[in-house]
Amino acid sequence: MKRDFPAQQTIVISDDLYSAEACSSLAWQIDNTPKQAGETIALDFRNVRIITSFALRTILEAHHQCKRAQASISIQNARGAVLAIINSIRLHRFISIGQTNNSGKTR
Amino acid sequence: MYKLKAVVIETDSRSRIKLKQAMAICGSFTSPVFCRDFTEGSAVIHGGSDYDVVFIAERAGPEHVAAFLEKARQSPYSKHAAYVIIQDASQKTRALVGAKVLDGIHAFLYEPYSVDDVISIARIAGQVKLSHLRAREKAAVTLVLKDSMIQIDKIALLQIRGNPVERELERLDKMCASLDKVKTLTPDLFGEAATAAFAQAPRPQSSVEYQEYGGVSRRVQAKLDEK
Structure with missing residues (x-):
């Protein structure tokens, strides 16, 4: 029997997010990912160890873009300090956080 | 149901009794304080109790009303209150209403009024209270978020330098835990405050600028050695 899963696109963030260049690259990737209603944009943080307030600004902007498109945003594979920071500032209240079985490939 | 704390400045005794009865029937106010003049009114609004709504009868003269309003807005106990002008319906003109709204008046109670009119005023006062509460809570959330941004960047810097961050993460957690105390923190309110912050x-x-601090420069070191 065929089962329908909600569509998910994964953006793998390849660098620590402490340099302006890395944050700009993340913003560029998010801006250029088409967002559709009902879809989830998963930000894969498996390679991210360091996060700055400037990077969180980019994530908040991504959240607004997704909301406008009636899509949702999800943070995947965030570990240690990154997850602790996101949990602390209560971003998890409106950005879902979870582990993914997705191999991390960008569709 | 939350009952509004009201203070009424009314020089006319008959009108005071009438309003007292209407407020009692309305049931939205808790033991309103009635003052005979602005001197008494000033003492009450600086007396140490918070007020949600201030009724001011305009028969005492617009200049007295304006002077009282200025004082009332400076009082920590009534600065977030809703201000209601009681005036005769015959004085109702668009220009006057516009001028009063610019003065910070939230509502008008025109004489002769009914209990329904007083109920409408209570509703408006409740909305004013809620909007002030929301604005204050948003400001508090923004303050916490601004502090947390500094802390997040401090943690990032420590990580770059390879220093332990556990204690700083705990501090961030404690800092942000105060967000849970905000009773009306909805995702929308948090979203607005977080986006702005x-x-x-x-x-x-x-x-390059993150390089480990290697001590003072040779020039400063030489000066220190000289001393």
């Missing part, structure tokens, strides 16, 4: 996040420095 993080929009001011500083651009990270280039990685």
Whole structure:
């Protein structure tokens, strides 16, 4: 029997997010990912160890873009300090956080 | 149901009794304080109790009303209150209403009034209270978020330098735990405050500027040695 899963696109963030260049690259990737209603944009943080307030600004902007498109945003594979920071500032209240079985490939 | 704390400044005794009865029937106010003049009114609003709504009868003269309003808005106990002018319906003109709204008046109670009119005033006062509460809570959330941004960047810097961050993460957690105390913190309110706060996040420095501090420069070291 065929089962329908909600569509998910994964953006793998390849660098620590402490340099302006890395944050700009993340913003560029998010801006250029088409967002559709009902879809989830998963930000894969498996390679991210360091996060700055400037990077969180980019994530908040991504959240607004997704909301406008009636899509949702999800943070995947965030570990240690990154997850602790996101949990602390209560971003998890409106950005879902979870582990993914997705191999991390960008569709 | 929350009952509004009201203070009424009314020089006419008959009108005071009438309003007292209407407020009692309305049931939205808790033991309103009635003052005979602005001197008494000033003493009450600076007396140490918070007020949600201030009724001011305009028969005492617009200049007295304006002077009282200025004092009332400076009082910590009534600065967030809703201000209601009681006046004769014959004085109702668009220009006058416009001028009073610009003076910060939230509503008008025109004589002769009914209990329904007083109920409408209570509703408006409740909305004013809620909007002030929301604005205050948003300001508090913004303050916490601005402090947390500094802490997040401090943690990032410690990580770059390879220093332990556990204690700083705990501090961040404690700092942000106060967000849970905000009773009306909805995702929308948090979203608005977070977007405004993080929009001011500083651009990270280039990685060269993150290099470990290696002590004072040779020039400063030479000066220190001289001393």
